[in-house]
Amino acid sequence: MTCLKKVSLFSLSIILVCLGSCAKKVSVKIVDKNLYPITPTLPQDSSILAFYKPYKLQIDSQMNTVIGWAENDIKAAKPEGALNNLMVDAMAKAAAKRGIAFDLVHTNYKSLRVPILKGNIKRFKIFELMPFENLLVTVKMSGLQVKELFDYIGDQGGDPIAGARFDISGGKAENILINDKPLNPSTVYTILTSDYVANGGDGALMYSKATDRKEFPVKVREALLEYIGEETKAGRMVKPKIEGRIRVGKKQGNE
Amino acid sequence: MKEELELERSKAMNRRTFIRNTLTGSAMLALSLQYNNLYAKDDFVKITILHTNDVHSRIDPFPMDDKNYPGRGGVAPRAALIKKIRTEEKNVMLFDAGDIFQGTPYFNFFEGELELKLMSLLGYDGGTMGNHDFDNGIEGFEKQIKHAKFPIITSNYDFSDTILAGKTKEFEVYIKDGIKIGVFGLGIDLDGLVNKQQYGNTKYLDPIEKSQYWESYLKKEEKCDFIICLSHLGYKYQNNKVSDIVIAKNTRYLDLIIGGHSHTFLDMPDAVKNLNSKSVIINQVGFAGLNLGRLDFVFERNTGAKKGYTSAVEPVTTYLKN
Known part of the structure; x- marks a missing residue:
């Protein structure tokens, strides 16, 4: 049986490519293909290991430090996930600590690159989660523009937010509350985000209409490291909650 | 020398024909042992x-x-x-x-x-x-x-x-x-x-x-x-x-x-x-x-002279899935 399977794989794998007519000098006859998984059982090239050892030592001395503990797996999810909330809450805390004024926080879902698993949190994990050198930024938007932003977030199925709540209904944002008060279309709100998002990253184009942009020399990663460090110092595990910041309502009408 | 090459080539061709006709696991194994020989000729470049x-x-x-x-x-x-x-x-x-x-x-x-x-x-x-x-x-x-x-x-x-x-x-x-x-x-x-x-x-x-x-x-x-x-x-x-x-x-x-x-x-x-x-x-x-x-x-160089080879098949010696 195994043989038969091999044979079918084998025949499938033959692709004949002919490079033009007989007048051509050469033709390609056969394609074989292999996929080599790089696994821990493969031999290692010792000269390569030796070459990058000085770099590795420099990284490892800092990256293997345990900076905190996760009570449970902290994962990204739509419309809302524990990792989503950890990210924006860390940004909020870092900003508040530095006297940066804002009403709400928003960042992009795609920036949540890896989950934090239950147990020890090493510094390395935060670099994996937030490898980018993004900085904290504030911009101002009218209530109307915030509605437009939240509609965009709703259309995406959810993004990390703090200081605001809303329901997604038919891909749009409804029942929007900013710090527990209904969104006022004529009020000007200050949004804390990353420079990547403020630049319209991941299609958040409404940021191009925002005003009064201020960039702060605080990296988003720094905010995360600080947040976890402070929880640890206070003797607490890291356990961000899912608390209904974004809820998916029933879809309306015929779509 | 040239004759040796010709002999090798004809062996290789026979092997290929054999493979084409039988396609069994053991034949593939036999062929894979000789795999590199097939391309040792000037006519072929792998x-x-x-x-x-x-x-x-x-x-x-x-x-x-x-x-x-x-x-x-x-x-x-x-x-x-x-x-x-x-x-x-x-x-x-x-x-x-x-x-x-x-x-x-x-x-x-x-x-x-x-x-x-x-x-x-x-x-x-x-x-x-x-x-x-x-x-x-x-x-x-x-x-x-x-x-x-x-x-x-x-x-x-x-x-x-x-x-x-x-x-x-x-x-x-x-x-x-x-x-x-x-x-x-x-x-x-x-x-x-x-x-x-x-x-x-x-x-x-x-x-x-x-x-x-x-x-x-x-x-x-x-x-x-x-x-x-x-x-x-x-x-x-x-x-x-x-x-x-x-x-x-x-x-x-x-x-x-x-x-x-x-x-x-x-x-x-x-x-x-x-x-x-x-x-x-x-x-x-x-x-x-x-x-x-x-x-x-x-x-294969000089396609015109080697049309007979176009359906030749060779084995995938290892195909490791992810």
Whole structure:
């Protein structure tokens, strides 16, 4: 049986490519293909290991430090996930600590690159989660523009937010509350985000209409490291909650 | 001497016929033992193309406590594997399809220097630029490009008004055992994906137009026998967004697309019909250096005299699934 399977794989794998007519000098006859998984059982090239050892030592001395503990797996999810909330809450805390004024926080879902698993949190994990050198930024938007932003977030199925709540209904944002008060279309709100998002990253184009942009020399990663460090110092595990910041309502009408 | 060669050749042909007629596991085994003999003749040139994509600064293997890929990947085992293949095959080429940078502290600390130095030590023949290779700006890439002892090939980014002007290549031609291989590179639209501040005055040019231009040039002007595109466009999309599939369908001379960006794990390369109804092979091997892709092409010279060989088949000696 195994043989038969091999044979079918084998025949499938033959692709004949002919490079033009007989007048051509050469033709390609056969394609074989292999996929080599790089696994821990493969031999290692010792000269390569030796070459990058000085770099590795420099990284490892800092990256293997345990900076905190996760009570449970902290994962990204739509419309809302524990990792989503950890990210924006860390940004909020870092900003508040530095006297940066804002009403709400928003960042992009795609920036949540890896989950934090239950147990020890090493510094390395935060670099994996937030490898980018993004900085904290504030911009101002009218209530109307915030509605437009939240509609965009709703259309995406959810993004990390703090200081605001809303329901997604038919891909749009409804029942929007900013710090527990209904969104006022004529009020000007200050949004804390990353420079990547403020630049319209991941299609958040409404940021191009925002005003009064201020960039702060605080990296988003720094905010995360600080947040976890402070929880640890206070003797607490890291356990961000899912608390209904974004809820998916029933879809309306015929779509 | 000539007679010996003829004898070898006829044995090889017999073996092939045997394989074609029987195709049993044991016959395949028997053939695989003689595999290299078949291509020891001047008439045949075997070229082994190895490739990676979206390695994302994964220099060490994933940590053993990683949920998805514990202990997988890493540049040292990849280097050992490539070295082994180089001892077994005469004509090995090694390419990368972009997003070399970003993803581990190695990039945050050393800004891509180590990634490019290691790729040079591994003997990469060429690479293209992914969106994350702009993460430290064009200036950041320009600062490190000197560490790449291989060309960065990109055909649809116009860098003429940037600090990178003249430092990347629009195409490259390689000659292996008399076989001419042309390579061009395609990058993804940076607008909305990378901050304007980072890509500056880079102009994104239509990848379909550029593919058609460069494949024609490589075919007709450079008289290449084989044309490869290193692409960071992504394998395919639900919408009309340009992808490797779209490029394959809209070209005539391109033979192989080594893809990236979408982190697609293709167990088997895809084959898509081009404008001339000929197959273009597309391959992509995931991300983070979890896999090394390998494609072996056997070229036959003087096609006219060797028509009888066209249906010959050879075994895949090992086909390891991901």
